[in-house]
Amino acid sequence: MDLFKVYPLLDVELESGKGVFVFDKNGQKYLDFYGGHAVISVGHAHPYYIKALNEQLEKLVFYSNSVHLEIQQKLAQKLGQISGYANYNLFLINSGAEANENALKLASFYNKRKKVIAFSGAFHGRTAAAVAVTDNPKIKPAINPDDHVIFLPFNDNVALEKTFKEQGNEICAVIVEPIQGVNGIYEASASFLEKIQELCHQNDAIFIADEVQCGFARSGKFFAHQFANVQPDIITIAKGMGNGFPVGGVLINEKIQAVYGMLGTTFGGSPLACAATLAVLDIIENENLIENTQKMGQYLLENLKGIKGLKQIRGKGLILGLEFEEPIKDLRNNLLFKHQIFTGNSNNPNTLRVLPSLAIQKEEIDLFLNALKKETN
Numbered sequence: 001m002d003l004f005k006v007y008p009l010l011d012v013e014l015e016s017g018k019g020v021f022v023f024d025k026n027g028q029k030y031l032d033f034y035g036g037h038a039v040i041s042v043g044h045a046h047p048y049y050i051k052a053l054n055e056q057l058e059k060l061v062f063y064s065n066s067v068h069l070e071i072q073q074k075l076a077q078k079l080g081q082i083s084g085y086a087n088y089n090l091f092l093i094n095s096g097a098e099a100n101e102n103a104l105k106l107a108s109f110y111n112k113r114k115k116v117i118a119f120s121g122a123f124h125g126r127t128a129a130a131v132a133v134t135d136n137p138k139i140k141p142a143i144n145p146d147d148h149v150i151f152l153p154f155n156d157n158v159a160l161e162k163t164f165k166e167q168g169n170e171i172c173a174v175i176v177e178p179i180q181g182v183n184g185i186y187e188a189s190a191s192f193l194e195k196i197q198e199l200c201h202q203n204d205a206i207f208i209a210d211e212v213q214c215g216f217a218r219s220g221k222f223f224a225h226q227f228a229n230v231q232p233d234i235i236t237i238a239k240g241m242g243n244g245f246p247v248g249g250v251l252i253n254e255k256i257q258a259v260y261g262m263l264g265t266t267f268g269g270s271p272l273a274c275a276a277t278l279a280v281l282d283i284i285e286n287e288n289l290i291e292n293t294q295k296m297g298q299y300l301l302e303n304l305k306g307i308k309g310l311k312q313i314r315g316k317g318l319i320l321g322l323e324f325e326e327p328i329k330d331l332r333n334n335l336l337f338k339h340q341i342f343t344g345n346s347n348n349p350n351t352l353r354v355l356p357s358l359a360i361q362k363e364e365i366d367l368f369l370n371a372l373k374k375e376t377n
């Protein structure tokens with residue numbers, strides 16, 4: 001059997017990782033400024049993370065959600081405390097798409113409506129409801145209709161107000177990435193997020209913040225929406241949450257009441273997934289990674305100034321989009337094959353996506369900066 005080809009592959013065969021580095025089968029070392037689609041948050045093979053997973057592996061790998069699992073309660077408490085959402089409820093699943101899928105279902109269960117507002121450039125995942133609110137016709141088969149979705153321009157308060165004025169009582173939810181990731185790192189303005197909240201509250205629609213890529217401390221706050229004065233009704237998380245272990249979550253405002261049978265999952269919230277997430281939260285806390293993200297993000301910003309051909313830097317903390325005057329395809333390949341540095345691309349052909357581990361240090365950032373300087377001079 002061969003593998004179904006879903007991504008064009010880079011010609012690298014990775015075998016192991018340690019901290020901010022990964023190694024191929026020949027022992028060649030690479031600096032990881034991408035974390036495999038923004039997944040590696042606390043670093044590869046972190047000893048605390050490995051220990052926590054090993055200990056849980058020996059205790060209990062899995063049981064279904066039909067029994068009490070203490071580690072789930074422990075995770076919900078810790079996440080509530082560190083994120084500032086202690087009064088929300090947590091539903092655990094296995095990926096970002098599943099998180100958004102369930103968020104949209106919850107919104108529709110809540111107000112019994114169907115229309116959803118999403119934005120130009122949005123990426124929310126590939127399952128039915130999530131792909132419908134994603135702004136990319138190429139990944140939408142006929143079986144995933146999106147005629148219930150209203151796509152509005154991102155950061156356009158006027159268009160949002162107009163739509164609510166015309167059909168406010170039909171709007172089920174507004175879903176937004178506080179920092180658009182796949183699109184090329186575009187920040188939602190504070191006033192835009194605040195307007196979404198205001199209109200959702202006025203019209204009993206649900207405000208969903210998709211923090212799958214920009215959340216879990218990557219922006220320099222626990223959630224990127226916390227730069228604005230908002231508290232979304234639902235917050236979705238995944239990626240950095242498990243540092244590579246597949247896990248996702250939905251944080252749900254108390255006003256949305258759970259009814260048995262409404263949602264469900266076999267694997268979601270497995271003891272191993274909880275152990276991985278708890279370890280990530282402990283490491284973020286013990287190693288002051290939120291502060292490190294702010295500092296290292298600032299260091300990157302300051303030292304990126306003057307890079308030739310760099311037109312714009314977008315993003316916050318360690319979720320940055322570097323937009324160049326020219327397409328970045330060759331630059332990205334050169335960084336990888338000449339300097340052994342992984343970076344990401346995006347929907348914007350001129351934008352390099354930079355998503356290193358939150359534990360990155362200045363010396364490692366300098367490796368990236370020096371390589372970038374060599375390639376752009």
Ligand SMILES: Cc1ncc(COP(=O)(O)O)c(C=O)c1O
Nearest residue numbers: 095096097123124125181212213
């Ligand atoms: C903002 C956002 N939401 C949702 C997803 C989907 O996550 P997953 O690939 O885990 O289903 C992604 C993935 O890139 C994402 O960036």
